[in-house]
Amino acid sequence: MQRAATIHDVAAAAGVSRQTVTRAMNAMPGINVDTRERVLAAARELSYRPSRFGRGLVKADHRMLGLVLDDLTNPFYPQLASAVTGAAGRAGWNVVLTDATHAVDREALLADLSRQVDAVIGYLWLDPSVQARLFAGVPVVEIDPIRRQPLNGAVTFDLRPAMRDLVRHLTAHDVRRPLMVDQARPGERSGRAKVFASELERVGLGGDHVSIATGSTAGDLAAIGAALDAHTDADVVLVYNDLLALGVLGALRHRGRRAPDDVRVVGIDGLSIGELVAPRLTTLALDMAEVGRSATELVLGMRAGELPLTGAAVRRKVRHRLLLRDSA
Amino acid sequence: MQRAATIHDVAAAAGVSRQTVTRAMNAMPGINVDTRERVLAAARELSYRPSRFGRGLVKADHRMLGLVLDDLTNPFYPQLASAVTGAAGRAGWNVVLTDATHAVDREALLADLSRQVDAVIGYLWLDPSVQARLFAGVPVVEIDPIRRQPLNGAVTFDLRPAMRDLVRHLTAHDVRRPLMVDQARPGERSGRAKVFASELERVGLGGDHVSIATGSTAGDLAAIGAALDAHTDADVVLVYNDLLALGVLGALRHRGRRAPDDVRVVGIDGLSIGELVAPRLTTLALDMAEVGRSATELVLGMRAGELPLTGAAVRRKVRHRLLLRDSA
């Protein structure tokens, strides 16, 4: 590949100086119309593109945002990506997307990313010490962080109010035997499952719990089938996320049972896809646009120096809300 | 916001020269272990991060890939994004994601992008002259381009073989009255609809056509309902994409009609979400992993100078294939 044309090449070709090329390329005043045309023609001829490095070195404000997501094939993450790219784009920022799912070396991947961008949003899932080292001085906003005291900025989710509404709705419809289809490591419960259990307990209800985490769609579907067969007496199923809930809906239908009449089904996330299926999926919905907007506001504020890089001032909470559709 | 620390600040703080800082930061040989530690400590203290601009100016190979997509809330695009980021990541490239859907000034957005990246993949949808101007000298691979003779590299889709298989399957099941639910401007037909029509004609069948393109999910659903009510005699519905096909499935179910017994339903795209619903969606599937891999191979080859920036050598064709599931 031959060397790319520089501003000097264009200047030489047009018979002018660097500065005049700059003026032409950036539509600056103080240049004769004919000269501008001549320069632009030369630039076109040489396929000249100003180097972002040369420019970045001398210009002050850079706007490259890193977005770290985990599995783009789960629509939850694209909805977040859409919200973030939208909010960032309106502020004139570009977004570098990183899907860290299949990364061989997650640390190396994020280390590289941290050098390419001016701020970071997303699911880091790193050791605190590693995170501190990689992102020292970089504005970071974690989404739904695992740690209670996040190192940096954070947008956290509050499931409880929606869960309380859900349990109220369920008890009003005389639900007795709830089942949680969870996604967690064997023997553990996700935070979502814990909130569900505690809200059930509050109204004097127990409930079964089964965890699936196979990693593959086919495996998940098989596990869902097995779980449903093992708990045929359940009259409501709360599923870890909307995607799996659609799988539950399908598995039930395949077994000749209908939602919501035979068994109620509730998802978590509020994906728009739930609107399209029949029955439409009742879910504990998250306003992803708000999440993306909040995270972007925080991280850009941190970058601008208007907000600290850490502490309570850079935490936001977003509440799920019960979105009653048809399946429960 | 105070000025970020530079290599000089670190050098001064550690009492060494710039070059020694470089050696420490980049784990280069020829530096005493104690010195390295001292430098790294100073760097940590100052939250020093090497400037990507300074480095980029002097280093040769940059790896920033621009990906232009159109609507991240349609799972088709994230599946493509996932495939591209995966393939690019394995080659050491970062991906700048641009969702151009809601861009006020698409041209300005892509002009900015073109300056930030070293290669571009995606849905450009620009005038040829504008495209030539913005991306002069930049390796570009368009996905499913509108033009028959794309300006740059291209990965095109070939729907016909799968469509032929579909029509064969349908006629074998004695289908008589096909309906295409299309997405196109009023009075026009999408390429997909045309291929369907021509394959139907080949076996002596006609078929109805209705186009919906409202832009909103709610509007689409209403339009789908109206279309189904207006064509109650249809015994198979081919839908423009899987997402809308799910809408058709839901609308049918809402009307007490079942797929595939009362009416067969077929989507296009092959989204994994179609596996989760009941009945599982039969579709003309595209291997998105192959699309992403091909596009990335092409564009990186172009960038490396192994492939031309234009012409037949940088075109690849990916075939849809009939994915028989339950809905048809």
Add this chain to the structure above:
DNA sequence: CTGAGGTACGTGAGCGTTCACGGATGGGAG
């Protein structure tokens, strides 16, 4: 003692661009 070779570190130059100036030219007011 000499000099070759190795280790550790520093110095000038250059990457491509823009900023802050400074110089040249021409036109019009006084």
Add this chain to the structure above:
DNA sequence: CTCCCATCCGTGAACGCTCACGTACCTCAG
């Protein structure tokens, strides 16, 4: 004719980093 100002264009310097090379010092064979 002179002077001022506007218009147009060019020249050093700087941004932060790495490369190529140079220097100082130490070790050890001859």
